[in-house]
Amino acid sequence: MVIRPIAGGVQVLAPAKLNLFLEVLGRRPDGYHELETLMVAIDLHDRLSFLADDSGRIALECDDPGLPTGPGNLVVKAAERLRLEAGPDRSPTLGARIRLEKSIPSQAGLGGGSSDAAATLVALDRLWGLDTPPGRLRELAGLIGSDVSFFLDAPAAVCRGRGERVEPLDSHPESSPPEFHAVLVCPSVGVRTPDVYAGLTPPDRPVPIGPAVDAFLSGDPARLGRCLHNRLQPVAERIQPALGRVRSALIDLTPSLDGHLMSGSGSAYFGLARDRQAASDAASRLGDLGIGTIRVVRCAVPEPDTHPA
Numbered sequence: 001m002v003i004r005p006i007a008g009g010v011q012v013l014a015p016a017k018l019n020l021f022l023e024v025l026g027r028r029p030d031g032y033h034e035l036e037t038l039m040v041a042i043d044l045h046d047r048l049s050f051l052a053d054d055s056g057r058i059a060l061e062c063d064d065p066g067l068p069t070g071p072g073n074l075v076v077k078a079a080e081r082l083r084l085e086a087g088p089d090r091s092p093t094l095g096a097r098i099r100l101e102k103s104i105p106s107q108a109g110l111g112g113g114s115s116d117a118a119a120t121l122v123a124l125d126r127l128w129g130l131d132t133p134p135g136r137l138r139e140l141a142g143l144i145g146s147d148v149s150f151f152l153d154a155p156a157a158v159c160r161g162r163g164e165r166v167e168p169l170d171s172h173p174e175s176s177p178p179e180f181h182a183v184l185v186c187p188s189v190g191v192r193t194p195d196v197y198a199g200l201t202p203p204d205r206p207v208p209i210g211p212a213v214d215a216f217l218s219g220d221p222a223r224l225g226r227c228l229h230n231r232l233q234p235v236a237e238r239i240q241p242a243l244g245r246v247r248s249a250l251i252d253l254t255p256s257l258d259g260h261l262m263s264g265s266g267s268a269y270f271g272l273a274r275d276r277q278a279a280s281d282a283a284s285r286l287g288d289l290g291i292g293t294i295r296v297v298r299c300a301v302p303e304p305d306t307h308p309a
């Protein structure tokens with residue numbers, strides 16, 4: 001995530017993510033599912049600004065009237081959870097005026113709410129001068145939602161457990177993760193994550209993640225395209241049959257695209273392209289079909305001025 005100082009506070013660009021591979025290993029006794037997923041950040045961002053307020057009030061304003069601005073918003077949840085870390089003496093004076101400008105569609109499997117929550121942890125930790133140890137920040141992220149920890153470590157990682165055990169793929173400081181281009185289709189209908197997991201039967205023989213990770217690290221879109229996999233996709237398409245049209249439209253673009261997949265629990269789909277021009281060409285062809293909002297995106301682009309998690 002990109003974080004910059006502004007007058008009286010900080011501003012953060014919180015990226016969306018794509019799941020390039022998602023396998024469910026089993027259902028856990030706590031009701032969650034054990035996952036293996038390859039996630040990458042993309043250059044589609046929400047923008048959040050944070051101004052300190054020593055009255056102790058946490059106030060959120062959001063330009064999307066469809067989203068809650070109270071404790072139902074993951075931004076408020078993250079702010080309140082972090083404030084507890086300051087202890088009973090300091091926390092009553094810690095407040096913030098937060099503005100959230102949404103560009104990441106909701107209920108799309110793009111992790112917008114989770115990314116906003118991670119951005120809030122990082123920004124308010126800095127604004128309130130808490131200096132929370134990175135390991136503790138990760139624990140708090142895991143308490144807020146399964147996908148939140150990834151955004152502390154983006155741009156590319158393998159995530160396991162509920163999704164909160166993150167193994168970044170850019171661990172060599174001198175090498176950046178490879179860059180991929182894709183066309184993104186965001187249908188007007190969303191899919192609720194709990195409904196998708198509730199409708200899932202975990203596979204007897206899970207698909208291994210290794211080939212997808214190797215293909216990702218090779219930087220070859222054709223190779224990665226052959227390894228794309230999402231166990232949640234057939235369930236989401238059963239719940240929301242309109243998604244079948246998106247899949248068909250992407251199939252019709254084969255072989256101009258190197259592969260296509262639904263992200264996370266849906267409803268967004270992406271088509272992997274050999275380069276930016278191929279992604280733009282695919283976007284033009286998809287634009288007239290009325291299947292949703294079409295964008296060209298880049299994956300796993302290293303960003304300047306990132307907060308060391």
Ligand SMILES: C[C@@](CO)(OP(=O)(O)O)[C@H](O)COP(=O)(O)OP(=O)(O)OC[C@H]1O[C@@H](n2ccc(N)nc2=O)[C@H](O)[C@@H]1O
Pocket residue numbers: 019022031032033034035037108109110111112114144145146147148161162163193194197263264265266
């Ligand atoms: C499917 C994925 C793939 O990256 O992303 P999205 O499509 O939501 O972006 C994630 O697993 C979603 O993560 P996140 O959206 O943070 O989930 P949470 O808020 O923790 O959980 C929402 C609900 O999903 C189910 N859930 C979530 C994660 C998991 N490993 N197993 C589950 O069964 C549970 O029913 C839980 O109550």
Ligand SMILES: Nc1ncnc2c1ncn2[C@@H]1O[C@H](COP(=O)(O)OP(=O)(O)O)[C@@H](O)[C@H]1O
Pocket residue numbers: 067068072073074075105106107108109110111112113114116117191193264265266267
């Ligand atoms: N900051 C936020 N941005 C988006 N959705 C949020 C946010 N906070 C809470 N939510 C709730 O989380 C749900 C979906 O979250 P989102 O992250 O957009 O989708 P997904 O889990 O599919 O990636 C929505 O129903 C929305 O009401």
